[in-house]
Amino acid sequence: MSKPKNFRTAESVSPRHPDKICDQISDVILDAHLTEDPYARVAVDVAGGHGKVFVTGEVTSQAKNVNITDIVHRLAGDVEIVENIAEQSPEIAQGVDVGGAGDQGIMVGYATNETDQLLPLEVVLSRDLNQYLYERWPFDGKTQITTLEGKIHTVVASFQNAPSSELEVAVGDWLKEQVIAPSVATEVAFHINPAGDWNIGGFDADAGLTGRKLAVDNYGPTIPIGGGAFSGKDATKVDRSAAYMARKIAVDLLKSHKAKEVYVTIAYAIGYSQPVQATANIDGKLVAIEGYDLSPDGIINFLSLRRPIYEKTARYGHFGHSSFPWEQ
Numbered sequence: 001m002s003k004p005k006n007f008r009t010a011e012s013v014s015p016r017h018p019d020k021i022c023d024q025i026s027d028v029i030l031d032a033h034l035t036e037d038p039y040a041r042v043a044v045d046v047a048g049g050h051g052k053v054f055v056t057g058e059v060t061s062q063a064k065n066v067n068i069t070d071i072v073h074r075l076a077g078d079v080e081i082v083e084n085i086a087e088q089s090p091e092i093a094q095g096v097d098v099g100g101a102g103d104q105g106i107m108v109g110y111a112t113n114e115t116d117q118l119l120p121l122e123v124v125l126s127r128d129l130n131q132y133l134y135e136r137w138p139f140d141g142k143t144q145i146t147t148l149e150g151k152i153h154t155v156v157a158s159f160q161n162a163p164s165s166e167l168e169v170a171v172g173d174w175l176k177e178q179v180i181a182p183s184v185a186t187e188v189a190f191h192i193n194p195a196g197d198w199n200i201g202g203f204d205a206d207a208g209l210t211g212r213k214l215a216v217d218n219y220g221p222t223i224p225i226g227g228g229a230f231s232g233k234d235a236t237k238v239d240r241s242a243a244y245m246a247r248k249i250a251v252d253l254l255k256s257h258k259a260k261e262v263y264v265t266i267a268y269a270i271g272y273s274q275p276v277q278a279t280a281n282i283d284g285k286l287v288a289i290e291g292y293d294l295s296p297d298g299i300i301n302f303l304s305l306r307r308p309i310y311e312k313t314a315r316y317g318h319f320g321h322s323s324f325p326w327e328q
Helices: 019-038 066-078 090-095 121-136 164-178 238-257 296-303
Strands: 007-015 043-047 053-061 079-084 105-112 143-146 151-160 185-192 259-268 276-283 287-288
Touching: 007 121, 007 151, 019 043, 019 053, 019 066, 043 185, 053 066, 053 121, 066 079, 090 164, 121 151, 151 164, 164 185, 238 259, 238 276, 238 296
Parallel strands: 053 079, 151 185
Antiparallel strands: 007 143, 043 053, 105 259, 143 151, 259 276, 276 287
16 A cells, blocks of 8 residues: 655635634734733624624723724724624633633644744745735735645635736746745646636625634644634633743744654643643653743733734734744
């Protein structure tokens, strides 16, 4: 029996994709609260499409100047807005008030030495291509890269308002300008606007929802994720803050052990400050995580997460960008 070929695929979506518009609205609302009240409790979800945006969730904040209408219009245009925001449940708050986790959950951090960004190659390539094309066509769009044994095998690109002939040339230019030659197979398959050219995108074409692009936000589909979304949540929600900490630990361990790849798993029970699991897999060897304060407050203080830094995270993934504190 022949050995299966090692195909790996990852996708990226542009900031004008409907799901990413929702992620950005959620995180801009969070940033607006943190600008005035670093201790704000925020959990905001957005659903939008076809001329209407729904903003819902729980906010407990001293901020007085958060204008949700202005935020939505900046990111989604002239749409009807339905707003339904309540305060955080007092039964949840009682666990968070004493420094406990805002929810149960499992967070996974990952780092690999196969790219400078310490992310899987297919994730880096799909994101880089998306950013390259978005600079020319700042609209709704998707890219997808399939690698075979570490070389680009298939490229998929679909972008709003981008004629296929021009889009194909741009993809070819990206391969020549941006990609190291050994990373490209002898023959690469292209699927450029495979359903045809399209000019209706974003909320005009489809609905969006906060937290729906989990694999794009994390490490691609090859690497397991804990399941919790990030956008719209303040750092007392460990499904966000502990995921960032797990990435930080994975990066630290990768460098200190000169490893090929590191998986970190951290799990919490709601209302408790210490994780029920904190382990790392370093090139197949399981070790306990030591030397880090993994309480929610410890993570927040270590990574300075009470600042309005989150809008950028909602655009092109939460990992692999050097400006984020969990990458440093």
